[in-house]
Amino acid sequence: MTSTRLTIGYALFLLVGSSMLCDCNAFSPADNYLIDCGSLVNTTVDNRVFLADVSLYSSLATPSNIFANTTANSVSSFESSSLYQTARIFIGPSSYSFPILKKGRHFIRLYFFPFVYQSYDLTSANFSVSTQQFILLSNFQATNSSVAEFKEYSMNINTDTLILTFTPVGKSLLAFINAIEVVSVPDDLISDSAQSLNPIGTYNGLKEQVFETIHRINMGGLPVLSAQDTLWRSWQSDQSFLINKNAAKFYSFTETINYVQGGATKDTAPELVYSTATELIASNTSLSLYNVTWEFDVDTSFPLMIRLHFCDIVSKVLNQLYFNLYINGLIGIEDLDLSALTTNTLAAAYYVDFFLRPSNGSGKVHVSIGPSTLANVPPDGILxxxxMLKMNTSMSSFDGQVSIVSKNESKRKLALLLGSLLGAFFVVVIAVFLFWVLSKRRKLLRNYQSKTWLHLSNFKDGIHSPVSKCSNGTTHQNALGLQFPFAVLQEATNNFDENWVIGVGGFGNVYKGELKDKTKVAVKRGNSKSHQGITEFRTEIEFLSQLRHRHLVSLIGYCNENNEMILVYEFMKNGTLKSHLYGLGLPPLSWKQRLEICIGSAKGVHYLHTGSAKSIIHRDIKSANILLDENLMAKVADFGLSKAGPDLDETHVTTAVKGSFGYLDPEYFRMQRLTEKSDVYSFGVVLLEVLCARPVIDPTLPREMINMTEWAMKCLNKGQIEEIIDPHLSGLIRTKSLEKFVETAVKCLADYGVDRPTMGDVLWSLEYSLQLQGSVPTTSKMDGLNEVAQLSSEVHEGKSGLKDNLSDASMSNVFSQLMESEGR
Incomplete structure (x- = not known):
């Protein structure tokens, strides 16, 4: 439901028009990407679902993930106002990629609403938006903080992927987007030719053009909402564009609109457009010789395609209506007879396209209908x-000055001329500069490492001991453990052989390694180009140097030699919990094994929360960060995103949102308030993952099953527990054990942290679930199935108490986090 506020008249129009709603199934787009940018939950607008950012269909490349939100009250009345309440903020060049399933014409729709979010003032954002071949917006700045802006483009896409790039420019270094649509349109929506008015003739080549929608008008009627259009277009009322309103009257038609071969279709324009018209007043002799004129603001530096829609809904008999059509004073059609154009059919939809190069400097285009000069024909006319679409026929830009190929050809030529005149001077300057660079080269090289990587010696006091170079191949012991020479780790990992990679993360690759004493290790090698990696390296060392617990992965040592940042951990033979649940075809874990793994993981997280004077919040609890040793004992790993918890006199830590999509605490996302309960929520997702044995986000499944948590909760609400259980466990789980386990998971997933249990409570419940399972397996698979079926019935009837707990988790606000589950 949107929060759009409607005027009384507009609401009445919706009621009247409800019986005339379009058949929205008339056209089914092959590509239909609807993204609510900056949101973790799906947004439904007029029965269309805008997927949570980042959607399962698109991928986003950005230097930093910044999600912003505002209140509904701050968004002015607008048809799709709910899409303007969140935004994705970019602080560097960023791009969305959309795979194109069917090449051809597409609508690209962009939603912008600037608001202030924390330190980001979106009214100051200045940026460009481009595709691979075309600049859609250049130096765009949405400065009005009370008005939303909507941009619609039509482009013929012939590539396998559409890439939308947002590039901050100017001083702000800021860009943003609230929502995106990339939607296929019918191939015949834009024909290849149009009538040219200046010069007179035929203009060909429209099919390959890029268009920007400037005006879309419904004559004689009220606005038409996007939900009333088969292609989800919005149409304004024409009344504010009329110059001589006294010469016009408005006409509506309640009978069936006809569609003839060669004319318009239901996709050309909605029936609501063809069912209303603005007509020239013919009854008043003093006005009958005047035209009805509409005036539109345009950018006269670009050519226009103007499409006019006609439907003779005023005539009672054929060949009764004749009139003239003018555009900017030029005759478009003289003595227009709609009956002749629609095979002698009244109330038949028809359209005609015009190509116009605006020649006046007023920035205005006038469209007029006027009486015919034929004898014995009464003055009349309708539209x-x-x-009105802005088009570009030369530079690959809608800016007029900026092009994908060249920003300004004349300036380029001038630069070449100046270059030739001043070449000698520049040669001297460059020579001096090179001499200075060579003289400083040694100093720059000495400082390079400290400018690109953070040395351990830069860490806070008390976290480390000073380190020294290990060029002789030996290892040194300090407060952090062993300092390994780079050569030792090269040898241990077969020179960082890509075939030895056992994991990939935001920090870098993780390699399997073996030291000379046959000790097996896991070597995490940082990517020097990753600023995220620098931060994670420091965080990992700071926390793991203080932590020792049998259910936390131990840090053995490190290397910061040769501009490298490498961490060395104990090797976990059985890899990640995720790999044992799905994906790698490993033997399925028994229910008892899964419970013991969950218990071990809970102990590790519980120690983080309570094992020191100040709690530690992991922030990235997921099945990929729970590792298993040779005995399948669980250990929590990857502390790169960990954060110290709040002080005793505080309830939370205010910090930027980080974590993995699908596991992220919705309260943390909404409020940027991090608590230990954020880990509890993520752990609840892991518990369901253990029960279901499927990815948290799986875009290959039907839409209602894509998000595991959302799907599982819906099944639980319906009493269909058996639907979500891993088939390998079917009939092998005791009813009471299952009930306690599911109850624990649901409590962890409560919408608000205050309603979630502590990790100590979770640990107790899991141990109790293991006791309820007992050591003796279920006597038969059929007995187990009957117990699960009975539990499903009890949940559906509300007897077990589990259903009441489901209400603690607000599904609509929690679970539509559509991104790869490994993404941060």
Whole structure:
């Protein structure tokens, strides 16, 4: 449901128009990407679902993930106002990629609403938006903080992927987007030719053009909402564009609109457009010789395609209506007879396209209908609808000055001329500069390492001991453990052989390694180009140097030699919990093994929360960060995103949102308030993952099953527990054990942290679930199935108490986090 506020008249129009809603199934787009940017939950607008950012269909490349939100009250009345309440903020060049399933014409729709979020003032954002071949917006700045802006483009896409790039420019270094649509349109929506008015003739080549929608008008009627259009277009009322309103009257038609071969279709424009018209007043002799004129603001530096929609809904007999059509004073059609154009059919939809190069400098285009000069023809004329599209036929830009190929050809030529005149001077300057660079080269090289990587010696006092170079191949012991020479780790990992990679993360690759004493290790090698990696390296060392617990992965040592940042851990033979649940075809874990793994993981997280004077919040609890040793004992790993918990006199830590999609605490995302209960929520997702044995996000499944948590909770609400249980466990779980386990998971997933249990409570419940399972397996698979079926019935009837707990988790606000589950 949107929060759009409607005027009384507009609401009445919705009621009247409800019986005339379009058949929205008339066209089914092959590509239909709807993204609510900056949101973790899906947003439904007029029965269309805008997927949570980042959607399962698109991928986003950005230097930093910044999600912003505002209140509904701050968004002015607008048809899709709910899409303007969140935004994705970019602080560097960023791009969305959309795979194109069907090449051809697409709508690209962009939603912008600037608001202030924390330290980001979106009204100051200045940026460009481009595709691979075309600049859609250049130096765009949405400065009005009370008005949303909507941009619609039509482009013929012939590549396998559409890449939308947002590039901050100017001083702000800031860009943003609230929502995106990339939607296929019918191939015949834009024909290849149009009538040219200046010069007179035929303009060909429209099919390959890029268009920006400037105006889309419904004549004689009220606005048409996107939900009333088969292609989800919005149409404004024409009344504010009329110059001589006294010469016009408005006409509506309640009978069936006809569609003839060669004319318009239901996708060309909605029936609501063809069912209303603005008509020239013919009854008043003093006005009958005047035209009805509409005036539109345009950018006269670009050519226009103007599409006019007609439907003779005023005539009672054929060949009764004749009139003239003018565009900017030029005759478009003289003595227009709609009956002749629609095979002698009344109330038949028809359209005609015009190509116009605006020649005046007023920035205005006038469209007029006027009486015919034929003898014995009464003065009359109608227009039902209008679309005015800005098009580009030269530079690959809608800016007029900026091009994908060249920003300004004349400036380029001038630069070449100046270059030739001043070449000698520049040669001297460059020579001096090179001499200075060579003289400083040694100093720069000495400082390079400290500018690109953070040395351990830069860490806070008390976290480390000073380190020294290990060029002789030996290892040194300090407060952090062993300092390994780079050569030792090269040898241990077969020179960092890519075939030895056992994991990949934001910090870098993790390699299997073996030291000379046959000790097996896991070697995490940082990516020097990753600023995220620098931060994670420091965080990992700071926390793991203080932590020792049998259910936390131990840090053995490190290397910061040769501009490298490498961490060395104990090797966990059985890899990640995730790999044992799905994906790698490993033997399925028994229910008892899964419970013991969950218990071990809970002990590790519980120690983080309570094992020191100040709690530690992991922030990235997921099945990929729970490792298993040779005995399948669980250990929590990857502390790169960990954060010290709040002080005793505080309830939370205010910090930027980080974590993995699908596991992220919704309260933390909404409020940027991090607590230990954020880990509890993520752990609840892991518990369901253990029970279901499927990815948290799986875009290959039907839409209702893509998000595991959302799907599982819906099944539990319906009493269909058996639907979500891993088939390998079917009939092998005791009813009471299952009930306690599911109850624990659901409590962890409560919408608000205050309603979630502590990790100590979770640990107790899991141990109790293991006791309820007992050591004796279920006597038969059929007995187990009957117990699960009975539990499903009890949940559905509300007898077990589990259903009541489901209400603690607000599904609509929690679970539509559509991104790869490994993404941060």
């Amino acid at each position: 039902n609808g209008l679309e």
